Amino acid sequence: MKIDLKGFRKFAFKRKHLLISIVVFVFVFSVIGSYGYQDPGIRKKGRILIDELHSKWEDTIKPMDKEWYGKLSTYSYYNWAEWLNYYYHVDRNINHTLDASLLKNYDILIIKCPTSLFSAEEINAIVDFVKTGGGLYLIGDHTNVFGMNFYLNKISQHFGIIFRYDSTSHLNNGTLSIYHSQKILPHPIIQYTPRFNFLSSCTLKAPITSENVIIGYGLLSCMGTYTTKHYFRPLTSISPDTEQGVFLQVVAVKYGKGRVVAFTDSTCFSNFCIFMDGYPSFNLMTIEYLNRVNFLDFINNMFFGLAIALFVVLIYLFVRYTKRAMAVFLFILVGLTSFSISVPFFSYINKVNYPLPEPHTNFTKICFVEEYSDFSISSRHASLKVSSEKKFNTFFIWLQRMGYVPYVKKNLQEALRNGDAIVIINPVKHFSERDIKAIKDYLKNGGKVVLIDGILNTDSTANELLNNFNMRIGHAYHREYLNSSINSKNVGIARPYLVIYGGNRTLSDKNGFTYVSFVDYGEGRVVAVVDSSMFSNAIMGGAFTVPDASLMRIYNTEFYIFEDIVFGK
Secondary structure (H helix, E strand, O other): OOOOHHHHOOOOOOHHHHHHHHHHHHHHHHHHHHHHOOOOOEEOOOEEEEEOOOOOOOOOOOOOOOOOOOHHHHOOOHHHHHHHHHHOEEEEEOOOOOOHHHHOOOOEEEEEOOOOOOOHHHHHHHHHHHHOOOEEEEEOOHHHHHHHHHHHHHHHHHHOOEEOOEEEEEOOOOOOOEEEOOOOOOOOOOOOOOEEEOOOOOOEEOOOOOEEEEEEEEEEEEEOOOOOOOOOOOOOOOOOOOEEEEEEEEEEEEEOOEEEEEEOOHHHHOOOOOOOOOHHHHHHHHHHHHOEEOOOOHHHHHHHHHHHHHHHHHHHHHHHOOOHHHHHHHHHHHHHHHHHHHHHHHHHHHHHHOOOOOOOOOOOEEEEEOOOOOOEOOOOHHHOOOOHHHEOHHHHHHHHHHOOEEEEEOOHHHHHHHOOEEEEEOOOOOOOHHHHHHHHHHHHOOOEEEEEEOOOOOOOOHHHHHHHHOOEEEEEEEEEEEEEEEOOEEEEEEEEEEEEEOOEEEEEOOOOOEEEEEEEEOOEEEEEEEOHHHHOHHHHOOOOOOOOHHHHHHHHHHHHHHHHHHOOO
């Protein structure tokens, strides 16, 4: 093709240029709209039914409380279900067949980790439920563990979705994969979750018309094997059916008047990690997406049809137009302009139509502040090279045993906006005057501040905050006597540890040194605690730990601090 550049020398914007510009602008706008626009639907009442009849895994019924410990206490969905009930209305199905008479009372059906078959009548009822406007949330996991993907596929195949029998990991190093949300037109389900940590998902097959919520990239997909306990194939075992590349990990489908979401990593919503690593916002938006009856879903097809028609017109105009260099120039210029307008436009529309929901019932939120602290709270500790003295997962999770909901917030201002109490552990950042004032204002309005410091935190800035409330943390020395003696004299060494000066002394050791103290300020309260290492995973153990008597005393100390001091009077 020969392009004459001389046309640029004597360019005058004429009617035909305007026509080309309009066609190009609307064409690009329509292409973006066909992909990026999300039908806001008609919002329903938010009545959720979680099916327990067909599931013996990730139980939602038995509470994780201060009495029951061990793997099954934290490897359950109890906290997830209770937390969703603050925003919606959650029931459990324990002994009723999933039929039309039951499902008509609900807007969303959650089928998680099934371990038994659904009858043909139940499957037909579920499909009809979606077709007439219901929302269906299907939750599976890696390698068809416990047969759950097999049972899910009996339902999901009616919507063109297949849960595969594989597991995923990071292609380069075999670690758990991380998804960073796309910057351009993320799906409403993921738009408030910039990062999502997978704990080993399976992958999905779905129709081309489905909505790709999460497409994992740089992944290794290994099919399961029945030769290991949880069907994981050894990482050293690479076989011809091992795949690499991008894989679908979360998908949404509109079917009739209803919607279906398929999720592939059930572990993420367990008690021991549900409030970490992007899982809360993902779950809220999944339910919010499912809690809609399709209303304007034809608009995407309308945009797509318009884009095809305009593409034909563009080809015709390009063939007829003799100055093709000018046509290409207009296409690029106007196309980029249309793209830069349509992408933020549809992103804005989707955020307006799909905001994060507000709870209908108040609950106590405790926010851990990353900005000032030196701790690690993450679902991915197995993949992180962090010492156990800096891991505080168990301390974080045990707040759920008291009925509180903990979150990790990146900065202080976000924590102050969202938390009924904030927790700072091993502070290492210098407190600015602005932030100290913000904390004082927060306390005056009834907020609670818990500052926990430790002897290992040699760069502590705790007193920069505590001095404002007539408290400070200092060093004392504990003399430890050795078993042996020299010349009939007792021999010992002095070990430093932290004590709190000032405030209302609440807990002290046998030497009278205070390790928990508080000061009331306005309507709020500042609580200082030492030593932080006592509440780290190094001492408290992991989330599956069954405590002995001495460890139970430490657990009870945490319970006492929050129930009686932080939120008590």
